[in-house]
Amino acid sequence: MNLIEVKGLTKQFRHPIKDPGLKGAIKHLFTQKYAEKLAVNDINLSVKEGEAIAYVGPNGAGKSTTIKMLTGILVPTSGTITVDGLTPYKNRMENAQKIGVVFGQRTQLWWDLPVIESFSLLKDIYEIPDDIYQENLNRFKDLLGLDEFLHLSARKISLGQRMRADLAAALLHNPKIVYLDEPTIGLDIAVKERIRTFIKEINREKGTTIILTTHDLDDIEDICERLVIIDQGRVIYDGELQAVKDAFVKERTIHFQMKEAIPSLTSLIDGLPGVILENVSGQQFSVRFNRFDISAGEIASYVMQHGEVIDFRIDEPKIEQVIRKVYDGKLDLNSGQEEETRLVPEKV
Numbered sequence: 001m002n003l004i005e006v007k008g009l010t011k012q013f014r015h016p017i018k019d020p021g022l023k024g025a026i027k028h029l030f031t032q033k034y035a036e037k038l039a040v041n042d043i044n045l046s047v048k049e050g051e052a053i054a055y056v057g058p059n060g061a062g063k064s065t066t067i068k069m070l071t072g073i074l075v076p077t078s079g080t081i082t083v084d085g086l087t088p089y090k091n092r093m094e095n096a097q098k099i100g101v102v103f104g105q106r107t108q109l110w111w112d113l114p115v116i117e118s119f120s121l122l123k124d125i126y127e128i129p130d131d132i133y134q135e136n137l138n139r140f141k142d143l144l145g146l147d148e149f150l151h152l153s154a155r156k157i158s159l160g161q162r163m164r165a166d167l168a169a170a171l172l173h174n175p176k177i178v179y180l181d182e183p184t185i186g187l188d189i190a191v192k193e194r195i196r197t198f199i200k201e202i203n204r205e206k207g208t209t210i211i212l213t214t215h216d217l218d219d220i221e222d223i224c225e226r227l228v229i230i231d232q233g234r235v236i237y238d239g240e241l242q243a244v245k246d247a248f249v250k251e252r253t254i255h256f257q258m259k260e261a262i263p264s265l266t267s268l269i270d271g272l273p274g275v276i277l278e279n280v281s282g283q284q285f286s287v288r289f290n291r292f293d294i295s296a297g298e299i300a301s302y303v304m305q306h307g308e309v310i311d312f313r314i315d316e317p318k319i320e321q322v323i324r325k326v327y328d329g330k331l332d333l334n335s336g337q338e339e340e341t342r343l344v345p346e347k348v
């Protein structure tokens with residue numbers, strides 16, 4: 001059975017249209033004009049226990065609205081949601097025991113209390129047994145480096161410390177599912193890395209199901225196996241992240257370290273179809289290529305015929321360029337139709 005089952009989920013917002021100022025407010029009392037916005041439009045989604053899903057889409061696509069319905073904060077206009085057998089908005093308390101939520105823009109910590117006191121309150125609220133609380137606290141302290149600020153109030157800690165504390169707070173009660181809405185927003189690279197590593201560990205070791213929405217596509221590369229893209233309230237793609245990379249990320253780069261610099265390297269590499277030479281420095285150089293034109297193996301063996309290779313490394317392809325194209329309407333992942341097919345420019 002699926003842990004989360006969403007069918008025909010729709011949310012329509014209705015908001016008043018008022019002219020500015022007092023005059024507008026008074027006029028609205030008599031005219032009562034409203035605008036409607038279909039934020040989520042007939043979404044279907046099935047999630048198995050232990051999955052790590054990236055739920056992405058451009059601004060205003062309907063991601064947060066979906067998460068709010070999944071967590072029970074918002075009531076759907078139509079459709080059904082079942083989370084571990086419960087309907088979130090009808091069973092908010094029971095549902096809360098099963099889920100953890102982190103909104104990057106907001107905190108669930110008590111602003112004026114030391115972080116450790118917020119944790120203690122959460123222990124009471126969720127009725128977390130002593131041994132589980134202590135075990136989780138010790139583990140999270142270690143993984144997230146919480147010790148340095150546990151005794152400071154949430155008001156006094158930095159954004160990166162606050163996010164680490166919020167993540168721990170959301171997971172103290174061992175939820176089955178954690179919803180993460182922009183968990184790395186505004187953070188520096190080192191804190192982002194720490195948070196990603198933590199989320200991966202929780203997913204791998206505890207089997208916690210992860211639903212992640214983010215605009216930082218490195219987050220999803222690191223954490224998720226499945227990609228769900230929404231646009232204008234509709235799911236436009238749902239499938240494996242690796243499959244998208246394999247099918248659509250055509251560009252790869254190989255970095256070579258040679259024993260000695262190869263003479264006439266440029267003309268040598270010119271002999272390979274669809275290959276671009278980059279970053280030449282002494283005995284090192286890189287080549288960018290379209291993997292549908294030539295394989296990494298062919299390039300490596302060609303280079304080996306012309307010099308002694310000490311080391312070489314192939315860059316993992318990035319999902320970012322594909323998703324940007326989808327957002328820009330230049331690529332339809334379902335049909336495979338792409339407006340522009342070559343990532344490596346033609347040589348002249």
Ligand SMILES: Nc1ncnc2c1ncn2[C@@H]1O[C@H](COP(=O)(O)OP(=O)(O)OP(=O)(O)O)[C@@H](O)[C@H]1O
Nearest residue numbers: 013014015037039058059060061062063064065066
């Ligand atoms: N309470 C509300 N009342 C009216 N419209 C709303 C409300 N909340 C969201 N919307 C509208 O619904 C649409 C979807 O918003 P939502 O916040 O779910 O998008 P999002 O994908 O999370 O965007 P972002 O990436 O910018 O956070 C937007 O057009 C937004 O303006």
